């Protein structure tokens with residue numbers, strides 16, 4: 001059953017979710033199923049999401065819920081731990097970290113006040129485990145003045161996250177002098193409708209290279225040569241078959257040529273010629 005199917009069939013504790021979130025959850029959380037991981041969620045409502053995560057992630061997940069509402073203590077059960085307080089209380093967040101260790105999955109579905117989201121993110125993001133994920137829900141609220149922000153407002157979490165995209169690319173800007181801890185531990189940032197997801201990793205200087213044989217392109221471009229891209233159809237026409245066989249013969253010849261001593265000896269010359277061009 002899909003997670004969305006599970007949500008629609010739920011007849012236990014209530015949960016309120018936007019439907020477009022479900023493919024996002026499955027895309028980013030699938031890899032944590034049936035593993036020993038810790039999920040922390042801020043904002044518990046009536047506990048429906050806590051139960052949904054437990055069903056979805058399986059018997060080894062440890063779930064830690066944080067909510068400002070003391071009644072949420074009644075949501076504790078096997079695998080589910082509750083701590084009461086406000087998400088912008090970093091002393092509380094530090095205590096939770098001390099007690100349960102770094103989360104693999106952190107979900108902010110709390111007050112949706114942008115200043116709260118910012119405080120929680122600024123404190124917690126650095127503690128999310130490598131290969132973990134940080135999810136902020138209901139970010140349509142970033143466009144609402146009654147939630148502390150608005151379009152292009154500097155406190156809007158969406159607006160800040162646009163800046164985090166630049167931090168993630170800092171190694172390519174000015175010789176990486178502007179690298180930040182946040183940019184260094186972020187492998188991707190995903191903006192979906194109302195929900196933003198950060199995948200967490202660690203800094204690697206990125207590598208790139210050119211692989212393959214440039215000669216194939218040069219020979220294929222020569223007049224009268226059959227295209228090397230031609231591959232036989234399931235039932236090729238005689239012309240296609242002929243072109244394909246000619247291309248195959250050419251490939252074989254090339255392989256022989258490239259294995260020959262004279263080809264190897266003259267390789268630096270050809271490289272120099274390519275560079276010069």
Ligand SMILES: C[S@@+](CC[C@H](N)C(=O)[O-])C[C@H]1O[C@@H](n2cnc3c(N)ncnc32)[C@H](O)[C@@H]1O
Pocket residue numbers: 014015016017042043044045046047048049066067068069085086087088109110111116
């Ligand atoms: C939208 S509900 C959470 C829904 C739940 N995650 C679900 O999917 O069913 C928001 C919750 O955030 C809690 N909340 C509001 N302000 C908070 C704050 N400052 N810190 C922590 N929790 C807060 C509310 O008590 C409420 O339970």
